[in-house]
Amino acid sequence: MLHKRSRESLSMKWIIPILFFICSITYMYNYYKYVCKSNYDYPFQDPTLPIDIRLDNLMSLLTPEEKIDMLWMGATTADGELPNLSVPRLNIRGYSWMGQGYVYRSASNGCNINCYSSVIDGNVSVLPQGTGIASTWNKNLIFQSGIMISDESMAIQYNYKNKSIDYKTGASSVINIARDPRWGRVPETYGECPILTGEIAVAFNKGIMGYAKLEDTELEYGIYKVIPVMRHFVDYDGPDDGRFSFNAIISDNDLRTTYLPVWKKLIDEKAIVGVMSSISAVNGIPSAANKYLLNDVLRNEWNFTGYVISDCDPMGDIQKSFHYTATLEQAVAISVSSGNDINCGEEFKFLHKAISYGFVNFDTINLAIRRGLHSRFLSGNLDPIGTDPYSSIPYSIVDSIEHKLLTKQIVSESIVLLQNPKQILPFNLTKIKQIAVIGPSSNDITVQAHTYHGTPSKWITTLDGIQSIASKYNINVVHTWGASRKNTSDEDFQHAIELYNESDIILFVGGLDESFEEEDTDRNTLQLPGGQLELIKLLMKLNKPFAILIISGSPISEPYIINENSAALLWISYFGQSGDAIADILFGLSIPSGCLPFTIPIDTSQLLPIDDYSMNKSPGRTYRYLDYFKAPPLFPFGYGLTYSKFKMNSKLNIYPNKINNLDTDIVANINIINQGPFPAQFVTQLYYEFPNSTVIELPIRELLQFNKTLFKINEQKTISFTFRIRNIPYSNRQQIPGIINLWIGNSRDKYAQSTLIIDFDS
Structure with a gap:
């Protein structure tokens, strides 16, 4: 019993x-x-079923060969597509895992790669380059620009006939930190600050992805509108020369305080789906095979649930440039095993052999394709045709009047006024009979297009914009190229001086173009190339209202212009389609409100070698680590003037100003009044520093929060910021020093400040 x-x-x-x-x-x-x-x-x-059930079913139906062949993207087809293998027997359409390389500026399928020759899909709206987007310091405006770009992407996707590839993705912003102004891809970035970069990237991505409001935490229709593929995780910050074999030596502290925070913010804010692995190596390990970064940090530590795709070139370099593996089969095996799910390129074809050789098991393949397909389900790409809520966006929205006005506003808010002696600007329309527009960039669309762009119905140059306004006021406009960017020829100098002498006011428009800074091309100087400065010096000796507009994607430093203090100086990034916005600023029809997204050094002697990734090595990199006594900047990060006069309280109000709990809500506010004479926007920037800290790994100073606000003439507003010490970067990595200084201003100039005390014994 x-x-x-x-x-x-x-x-x-x-x-x-x-x-x-x-x-x-x-x-x-x-x-x-x-x-x-x-x-x-x-x-x-069936879109009514839970995604996990749908995904399990699809995984069970795909053959091993089909799974592998869905992990790579082949060569460009005749019509400009970058296809991923379709599965006709299951009625699965072709798909691009990353769209095209310029969704941060134009629709993801806006010209099917043939941007520079022919336009297949018609015209699209074209935004400024990345540093121009960041210099607006306007998160809400950039959110709207993301909506515009994704609207145009979907309008083209669902209205363009005979399209063989689905575009629910786009190679989006370069969120690498512009730690060195000589790096050729600085123009594509959002500048040198992880905080500004993170805020702008989140705003743009949320607009791209289908959030109804910037502050929302859930998608409007529950599916991704366009998947942004963010570039490049995580070390690609120069040099571009030799990037396919370059090994970046980065300390863990610099990784955690400079190179990784933006990516984590995007994950925390639900503003990222696709990650493009980088090109170079980090600490001896090629980025597309870096298990620590792609798996341990990105997925295990941060819980990233999207997919990782390689850039379109470096997969084979794991073997042939870095010599990290003996064979290509081993290279693709270690890449996919390390967390690089998809290959932009054809090298993942060799996964078939890699499996047969025993270099990788099929569980790894299943995991990689599962991550990719999960994102496709979340984008609605595998739903029946016609069920996508964004398929009803009309084609008429592409390059529409509304979008032209939005791009113009973005350009207007991106312009940074650096110097304005004697209030030279704005030019007085009622007192001008003739204006001379001089310079190699004044009527050249290449400085608007730069690299990675769509094609608008019309490129409006700076000269076009000035002529349009001048014609309404019976102002004559004369023009000459004056000086070359390419050489020091003075053959047009005399003509430029003659036009200067016979005109009331003068505008010089110069700077750089893509031959000086772009992918594969770094700079070795921060000066204006060719004969531009020599012509400027000649013109500055004459005594007429003179303004200089510099067009570049990264810092141009000419101390002579600043020291002479006789010409107004503006900077703008490669600005896309809307040169009429520049004319509006010059004539006071719009008011400048942009601020620098980078530091402008005096010269290259203040810079570390471009291949040195240390942030705190003397004199320090970027405004966060720069010793202003050893290397004072020509213009600091966050700097920007306006035509109006703003006044604020001398003291920043902090409540409470003493805390014993890192989770206490702290409110910082400041009263600001616009004393005129123009209604204008003002960027209020809140910074902090640890004045008594001797920890060299901590930044010397850092942006905490910012706000862009429109003020009427004589209007006063209280601008408030709320934060917790727990949310300050690095607060969880070590003890926070007991005294924190906070100020309103830019990274150098403190217009109003206060002190916060942390005392755990109180």
Whole structure:
């Protein structure tokens, strides 16, 4: 006879298998009942089912060969597509895992790569380059620009006939930190500050992805509108020369305080889906095979659930440039095993051999394709045609009047006024009979297009914009190129001086173009190239209202212009389609409100070698670590003037100003009044520093929050910021010093400040 406890144990032993059997039978019954009654051939096609069920079903239907061949993107086709293998037997359409390379400026399929020759899909709106987006310091405006770009992407996707590839993705912003102004890809970035970069990237991505409002935490329709693929995780910050074999030596502290924070912010804010792995190596490991970064940090530590795709060139370099593996089969195996799910390129074809050689198992392949397909489901790409809520966006919205006005506003707010002696600007329209527009960039669309862009219906140059306004006021406009960017020729100097002498006011428009700074091309100087400065010096000796507009994607430093203090000086990034916005600023029809997204050094002697990734090595990199006594900047990060006069309280109000809990809400506010004479926007920037800290790994100073606000003439407003010490970067990495200084101003100039004390004994 069994003991009572033995009988109970026997019962428990059988009850679990019995319940499992019943559940399995029930599941199979419901599954086959569904298949028999459903209008869909397979459950994965049914958008009413949970994604996990749909994904499980699709994974069960795909062959091993199909799974591998969905992990790579082939060469560009005749019509400009970058296809991923379709599966006709399951009615799965072709798909691009990363769209095209300029969704941060134009629709993801706006010109099908053939941006520079022919336009296949018609015209699209074109935004400024990245540093121009960041110099607006306007998160809400950039959110609207993301909506505009994704609207145009979807209008093209669903209205362009005979399209063979689905574009629900786009190679989006370069969120690498512009730690060195000589790096050729600085123009594509959002500047040198992780905080500004993170805020702008989140705003743009949320507009791209389908959030109704910037502050929302859930998508408007529950699916991604366009998936932004962010570039490049995580070390790609120069040099571009030799980037396919360059090894960046980065300390863990610099990784955690400079190079990684933007990526974590995007994940925390639900503003990222695709990650493009980088090109160079980090601490001896090629980025596309860096398990620590792609798996341990990105997924295990931060819980990233999207997919990782390689850049379109470096996969083969794991073997042939870095010599990290002996064969290409080993290279693709270690890449996918390390967390690089998808290959932009064809090298992942070799995964078939890599599996047969035993370099990688199929569980790894399943995990990689599962991550990618999960994102496709979340974008609605695998739903029936016509069910995407964004498929109803009309084609008429592409390059529309409304979008032209929005791009113009973005350009207007991106312009940074650096110097304005004697209020030279704005030019007085009622007192001008003739204006001379001089300079190599004044009527050249290449400085608007730069690199990675779509094609608008019309490029409006700076000269075009000035002529349009001048014609309304009977002002004559004369123009000459004056000086070359390419050489020091003075053949047009005399003509430029003659036009200067016969005109009332003069505008010089110069700077750089893509031959000086772009992918594959770094700079070795911060000066104006060619004969531009020599011509400027000649013109500055004459005594007429003179303004200089510098067009570049990164800092141009000419101390002579500043020291002479006789010309107004403005900077603008490669600005896209809307040169009429520049004319509005010059004539006071709009008021400048942009601020620098980078530091402008005096010269290259203040810079570390471009291949040195240390942030705190003397004199320090970027405004966060720069020793202003050893290397005073020509213009600091965050600097920007306006035509109006703003006044604020001398003291920043902090409540409370003493805390013993890192989770206490702290409010900082300041009263600001616009004393005129123009209604204008003002960027209020809140910074902090640890004045008594001797920890060299901590930044010397850093932006905490910012706000851009419109003020009427004589209007006063209280600008408030709320934060917690717990949310300050680095607060969880070590003890926060007991005194924190906070100020309103820019990274150098403190217009109003206060002190916060942390005392755990109080």
